[in-house]
Amino acid sequence: MSPAELKRAAAAQAVGLVEDGMRLGLGTGSTATLFVDLLGEKVRAGLKVVGVPTSEATRRAAEAAGIPLTTLDETPDLDLTIDGADEIDPQLRLIKGGGGALLREKIVAAASRRMVVIVDGAKRVDTLGRFPLPIEVVPFGLVATTLAVAAAIRSAGCAGPLSVRKGADGAPYLTDGGHLILDAGLTRIPDPEALARALVAVPGVVEHGLFIGLATGAIVAEAADGQPRIVTLGAA
Numbered sequence: 365m366s367p368a369e370l371k372r373a374a375a376a377q378a379v380g381l382v383e384d385g386m387r388l389g390l391g392t393g394s395t396a397t398l399f400v401d402l403l404g405e406k407v408r409a410g411l412k413v414v415g416v417p418t419s420e421a422t423r424r425a426a427e428a429a430g431i432p433l434t435t436l437d438e439t440p441d442l443d444l445t446i447d448g449a450d451e452i453d454p455q456l457r458l459i460k461g462g463g464g465a466l467l468r469e470k471i472v473a474a475a476s477r478r479m480v481v482i483v484d485g486a487k488r489v490d491t492l493g494r495f496p497l498p499i500e501v502v503p504f505g506l507v508a509t510t511l512a513v514a515a516a517i518r519s520a521g522c523a524g525p526l527s528v529r530k531g532a533d534g535a536p537y538l539t540d541g542g543h544l545i546l547d548a549g550l551t552r553i554p555d556p557e558a559l560a561r562a563l564v565a566v567p568g569v570v571e572h573g574l575f576i577g578l579a580t581g582a583i584v585a586e587a588a589d590g591q592p593r594i595v596t597l598g599a600a
C-alpha cells in the first residue's frame with residue numbers, strides 16, 4: 365500500500381470522531397488535508413461543525429471543501445483537533461513542523477480538549493529524532509540565535525547539524541508568521557522534555573516542533589496483507 369492510501373485510511377477513521385456541533389482544529393500537511401477533504405463531504409451532506417485552520421494552506425483547503433471557519437479569537441475553546449505528524453513515539457510525543465505550520469498547530473492543539481494525530485505506520489518511532497526537528501526562529505539575530513540553539517541542543521544531550529530551511533525557489537522558507545525555520549538533524553532525542561525546555565529558553569526561538577503532552581490519541585494506519593489496518597493509541 366502506498367503512504368497516501370494509508371494516510372487516507374487514517375483520515376477516514378478520524379472523520380468518524382467528529383460529531384455534530386463540534387468546534388474543530390484543522391491540522392496541516394498531506395494527511396490533514398485528506399481529513400479536511402473527507403470532512404468537507406460530511407459537511408456538504410449536512411454535518412454542522414466549525415473549524416480553525418492551522419495554516420493558510422489549510423484555510424484554503426477548508427474553504428474549498430465548504431467547511432465553515434472561525435478563528436481562535438472568536439472560538440478559543442475547541443473540542444477536537446485532528447492533525448498529522450512527522451513522528452510519534454509510544455508516549456504520544458510528536459515531532460511536527462515538516463510543513464512549517466508548527467506554531468499555529470501548537471497553539472490550536474493547546475486550545476483543544478482533544479488532539480488526535482493521524483499518521484501512516486512509517487511515522488511511528490521508539491525514539492524521536494530521525495525526522496529533523498523544526499525550530500521556528502525570528503529572522504533578527506539569526507546567527508546569534510543559531511549559536512544559542514546549538515548550545516541548547518548540546519545541553520540536552522543531542523548533536524547534529526542545523527540548517528536554515530529553504531523554499532522551492534532556494535530562498536529561506538518563511539512561515540505563515542513570517543519566521544524562519546532551523547531544521548535540526550539530531551537522529552536521536554533521548555530526552556525530548558529536556559530539549560524542549562532548553563529550546564524555549566533561547567531568545568529568538570518562537571516555537572519548536574516537539575509536541576509533548578498535547579496529543580490525547582493517535583490513529584495509525586499500517587499496511588497488513590495489502591489492506592490498511594487501523595491501530596489506535598491513547599484515546600482515539
Ligand SMILES: O=C[C@H](O)[C@H](O)[C@H](O)COP(=O)(O)O
Nearest residue numbers: 393394395461462463464465
Ligand atoms: O507543519 C506541518 C505539520 O506538522 C504536518 O502535520 C506534518 O509535517 C505531517 O505532514 P504530512 O501529513 O504531510 O506527513
